[in-house]
Amino acid sequence: MTHVRIEASRCPQNHFCPVIRVCPAGAISQKNPFSAPEIDHEKCTSCGLCSRYCGYGAFRKD
Numbered sequence: 001m002t003h004v005r006i007e008a009s010r011c012p013q014n015h016f017c018p019v020i021r022v023c024p025a026g027a028i029s030q031k032n033p034f035s036a037p038e039i040d041h042e043k044c045t046s047c048g049l050c051s052r053y054c055g056y057g058a059f060r061k062d
């Protein structure tokens with residue numbers, strides 16, 4: 001099964017992550033605008049939407 005992970009070094013960590021509202025599973029969260037988002041792998045269905053949406057390529061599909 002495809003696994004999606006955050007590559008924090010690609011995220012500028014200076015804004016609210018717009019990908020949070022894109023995730024149909026509600027699997028993405030962010031502690032604050034100055035941190036990288038996180039994926040709840042219990043909820044993630046590996047649909048891949050986040051990896052297509054993030055302009056920085058911070059959501060990586062392995």
Ligand code: SF4
Nearest residue numbers: 023044045047048050
């Ligand atoms: S792969 Fe799909 S379900 Fe998983 S975090 Fe990304 S958008 Fe959400």
